[in-house]
Amino acid sequence: MIIKNGHVIDPGTGTDGIFDVLIKDGKIVNIGNVTDADEEVIDASGLYVLPGFVDMHVHFRDPGFEYKETVGTGSKAAARGGYTTVCTMPNTKPVMDCPSHLKLQLEKIKNEAVINVLPVGAVTMGQEGKELSDISGMKKLGICAISEDGKSVMDSGLYEKAMKIARLEGLPVLAHCEDKNLVAKGALNAGAVAARIGVPGITNSVEDIIAVRDVMLAKDTGAQLHLCHCSTEDSVRIVKEGKEAGVRLSAEVCPHHFTLTEDDIPGDDANFKMNPPLRKRRDVEALKKGLKDGIIEVISTDHAPHSAEEKAKGIAQAPFGIVGLETAFALSVTELLRGGVLTKAELVKCMSTNPARILGIEAGTLKEGAPADIAIVSFDESYIIDSKEFASKGKNTPFDGRKVYGKVKKTICGGRVVYSEGE
Ligand code: DOR
Ligand code: ZN
Ligand code: ZN
Secondary structure (H helix, E strand, O other): OEEEEEEEEEOOOOEEEEEEEEEEOOEEEEEEOOOOOOOOEEEOOOOEEEEOEEEEEEOOOOOOOOOOOOHHHHHHHHHHOOEEEEEEOOOOOOOOOOHHHHHHHHHHHHHHOOOEEEEOEOOEHHHOOOOEOOHHHHHHHOOOOEEOOOOOOOOHHHHHHHHHHHHHHOOOEEEOOOOHHHHOOOOEEOOHHHHHHOOOEEOHHHHHHHHHHHHHHHHHHOOOEEEOOOOOHHHHHHHHHHHHOOOOEEEEEOHHHHHOOHHHOOOOOHHHOOOOOOOOHHHHHHHHHHHHOOOOOEEOOOEOOOOHHHHOOOOOOOOOOOOOOOOHHHHHHHHHHOOOOOOHHHHHHHHHHHHHHHHOOOOOOOOOOOEOOEEEEEEEEEEEOOHHHOOOOOOOOOOOOOEEEEEEEEEEEOOEEEEEOOO
16 A cells, blocks of 8 residues: 655654655555555545554443443544554453453454554452552553553552552553542532532642652652643643653643633533543643643543433533543644644654653554554644544533544554545
8 A cells, every 4th residue: 555645744753744655564664755556545645644643541441331332433433533552441340450351351352443452451459449450460461551540549558569560560550640538529620610510629639639649659669650631730740840850750631621621611511521620721721831841741532431321410420521532633733733832743742652652562653664553634624523423432522513623534554444534
């Protein structure tokens, strides 16, 4: 296959210009001026050719909650969003806490996934925070990281043990920072909006206290720590200071947290309920500055599908989370590129190069010999988000009807076209 005349951007190799991409046996063979009469040609004139996106943080609900999402539907949603690799969080049923549970999931991935799906193992058995999971056993089967996502491990002694094992096993620790006792029954950011809607609030400290603790534990243990879904201004400062202190540390932000504030919540609509919650304008500005300054290096989605019935319960009762795979690129282009926060190459770094590097996986680059994982996109095309078009089972998005810029045209994974607009 040859992708012809596209503008190739690969921050990993410093490529930025119009080139052809030759793909053979699922790998990138050559980037340059290629003519080979025998090859299938994809015309990318007027479009950009990028390394396929890598999402460090998705929920595919499989096994256990297949009515919300499956490996099949989730991976198709990912492909539609330009993603060629995703990491699935372990809060499934059963929880991914031992090799036998992981085998169930790996079997589904083998049979259903259209892109690379890398499972994340839980930190504790059943995510109950009491007993460590079989981290080493799961590492042998191929988990890419450990995480207790959905909650924090509140027992610092237990978490320190997990971090020591993670360091020995070479696994990053993906941290959901939320003080369980402080959050109580909070549903939205603490303040006037939560008060108006009549639900308990979630203060910034709920996140910041655990973020500081986790950075300190990483400093003590030498573990590689990655802070998930940063939403507060102080979390950016915590990451900056941790990095300056030499901690092996990275952090992510989700499109909803840099696009919306609590003031965008129109009323009792649970599509605006996620964890951590939408914060204040000053938090959003700090997150954007964190991205611009390279303190926050990753954009991830926290793709969290739920059923329409669950989300219809209203903000107080509905589960936390929104879908994100099929809107992340456009929201990033709209808010960050057009908003003057990031350049195109910096955007690609945050969505592909950096997450691949942090995970230590062979992805996020178009160098010769690398797997042919590619997103072909337009940065200019605008459209209206319509959740009915999503490949995901989850339609729970606060962005329905929003005008955005940036469209994924084709996604190629391992040399195979896994998404093509309009097909
Ligand atoms: O909004 C969220 N949804 N945050 C989480 O931490 C968990 C996730 C889920 O699993 O639905
Ligand atoms: Zn989380
Ligand atoms: Zn999550």
